[in-house]
């Protein structure tokens with residue numbers, strides 16, 4: 001693997017009597033599309049929330065690695081600080097402002113990412129306009145720029161959310177079930193777009209996903225959690241054929257052999 005952008009080492013997290021994470025370690029490289037999968041309750045959300053600072057692990061570390069550095073320990077930093085260091089996130093339920101247009105939503109995201117302040121001498125509608133249009137173009141949303149977000153189709157809202165996440169110029173993007181609620185065609189289009197963005201921008205994407213067709217059709221690598229433990233980390237082919245994955249994750253059913261959870 002090329003030098004990673006992020007490394008998690010020996011993460012553990014317990015909620016009362018539940019061991020949600022138990023010594024989980026993996027890394028992700030620039031330009032890589034890495035799927036984090038596992039059955040319900042495996043620890044995926046806990047892992048995400050630790051990486052972006054919403055949760056503090058009981059032990060273990062998250063390191064963000066810059067070019068030529070051994071890595072900055074970001075464990076337990078506030079989510080806002082982690083975001084500013086280059087870790088973005090999209091959520092299962094999209095977070096856009098319905099009454100604002102798609103363009104205004106992305107402008108807001110750009111302004112917020114830069115910590116810019118509205119000036120009385122300059123109308124807000126002009127701020128970051130071209131950059132916002134560029135991001136809408138990159139996410140296939142240029143034609144929808146002037147439409148209120150509330151009037152957009154579901155798949156387009158998810159694209160808009162992606163454009164907004166890119167406004168922070170992340171080096172790593174965490175995507176929580178990016179294709180949840182989509183039809184098979186929409187799922188394919190969405191993940192193909194994400195795939196393209198990883199290639200063009202050198203962006204690393206860590207995503208959780210229940211649709212096995214998305215994971216095994218598009219990911220570069222797959223990390224599998226089961227009851228808080230990492231049971232596999234490898235290529236799509238290696239993970240699909242891994243007996244431990246078949247047994248623990250899908251009870252012996254060939255992984256990727258069905259489309260839905």
Ligand SMILES: Nc1ncnc2c1ncn2[C@@H]1O[C@H](COP(=O)(O)OP(=O)(O)OP(=O)(O)O)[C@@H](O)[C@H]1O
Pocket residue numbers: 015016018019020038039040041042043044045046047
């Ligand atoms: N706040 C909490 N308090 C107590 N237990 C929790 C809490 N959050 C998660 N858990 C438990 O920790 C374990 C891991 O949960 P987590 O949500 O990380 O799994 P997941 O893989 O994201 O599951 P899903 O696919 O269902 O979203 C589960 O057993 C869950 O019930």
